[in-house]
Amino acid sequence: MKNYSNETARNSNRNSIITAFTIWIIFLSMGAFWYFKTGRRFFIFDLPYIGSSIALGILLGAVLPKRFKHYGRRVTQLLVGIYMLCILGFVMKVNMQIESFFFYALAGAIGGAIIHYLPAKLLGPAVFSRGFCGWACWTAMVLDFLPWKTPRNGRYKYLGIIRYIHFILSFILVAFLFFTLSYFPDNGTIEVLAWLSAGNVFYYSAAVLLAYLFRDNRAFCKYLCPIPVLQKITARFSVFKIKIDLSKCIDCGLCERKCPMNIRLLEYSHAGKRILSTECILCNICVEVCPKHAVDISSGFDFGFQEYINFKKRQ
Ligand code: SF4
Ligand code: SF4
Ligand code: SF4
Known part of the structure; x- marks a missing residue:
């Protein structure tokens, strides 16, 4: 391993x-x-x-x-x-x-x-x-x-x-x-x-x-x-986007918790998509914190219209 x-x-x-x-x-x-x-x-x-x-x-x-x-x-x-x-x-x-x-x-x-x-x-x-x-x-x-x-x-x-x-x-x-x-x-x-x-x-x-x-x-x-x-x-069409390899991911949630832009990364990965959010600033923090090296920058083409953001819950 x-x-x-x-x-x-x-x-x-x-x-x-x-x-x-x-x-x-x-x-x-x-x-x-x-x-x-x-x-x-x-x-x-x-x-x-x-x-x-x-x-x-x-x-x-x-x-x-x-x-x-x-x-x-x-x-x-x-x-x-x-x-x-x-x-x-x-x-x-x-x-x-x-x-x-x-x-x-x-x-x-x-x-x-x-x-x-x-x-x-x-x-x-x-x-x-x-x-x-x-x-x-x-x-x-x-x-x-x-x-x-x-x-x-x-x-x-x-x-x-x-x-x-x-x-x-x-x-x-x-x-x-x-x-x-x-x-x-x-x-x-x-x-x-x-x-x-x-x-x-x-x-x-x-x-x-x-x-x-x-x-x-x-x-x-x-x-x-x-x-x-x-x-x-134009960011929604970005060639380079973050991608999670589900075969390595253990669902610990650390990448999501550390994301400075509140992106729900796991919702994208479970849907089999790259991180399509136009809020992503490619800061690489999710890549660096993942204990399983499951996150990386990938190249490809997709229409990034889904915004999965972690919003503040009503009190
Ligand atoms: S930090 Fe890595 S292992 Fe943990 S949920 Fe994110 S992608 Fe999966
Ligand atoms: S240009 Fe981007 S990083 Fe700079 S202040 Fe505006 S949103 Fe933040
Ligand atoms: S690269 Fe940065 S902004 Fe984009 S999903 Fe990862 S931690 Fe969030």
Whole structure:
């Protein structure tokens, strides 16, 4: 039995190493594409740096002993999150918040936000689901240091609608400024710094406050952040999703209890499905905690329309 388990772990590590290498190549190729398209040498550094950071985290997760594996993802979060927020944001004055995406989309222009949103939040989730939220978000990079990593209760069923309201209000604000005042805060200007600062002060303070109130590090992601509204459109078709091998699973429930997004993993596995939920952030926590190595990332194609979420029970 022990050898069987070790063999499974070895296979899982080998898959992770192949995934890391594939991601690295994809980001290198994207860097080359944008360089040839725009002629900007910046892209020779930017996308390869992000790809290398992700590949490094996955590699660390594969080779580190079990109790240290989670540091792989944390390393990636910090490398990518600090780079995006501090270097791209505050030093180069490129705003990648959703309002900037709306401004550039309405103007029909290609800017940092468009180049970021296409792979990370619009098209990319069709391949790697909401992996951005698990591995690269600069807000979650801080949230994941807070002490409420495992939500004690289920989710509040209807609070998630606030994410959609937030999304619509942000769009209305940008459309109003753009169409009625012809306002457009271009990257590299002091105005962008103001948007960036105001946006991040709001996001960080709201995110930490919600985490404290709900005793849940990811409460902001579940109830207030507007980004999943976009990601969830394509994430349901994601090629990479979590899968449980029922022949190894002993139904201990640990993966479900540790899932930071309250996903009912076993309901999917008992129905013979991969984890179809668009709430999955591919954080790998379920993979790392499973005592039987029954959970892994798998590739495939399915229509992920079922959302099995553990909601808070009425008192
Ligand atoms: S839901 Fe929003 S705050 Fe949470 S990880 Fe995703 S982008 Fe970041
Ligand atoms: S942690 Fe592993 S063994 Fe336990 S229920 Fe989840 S998949 Fe099954
Ligand atoms: S299902 Fe697994 S990978 Fe997805 S959010 Fe939950 S713990 Fe993370």
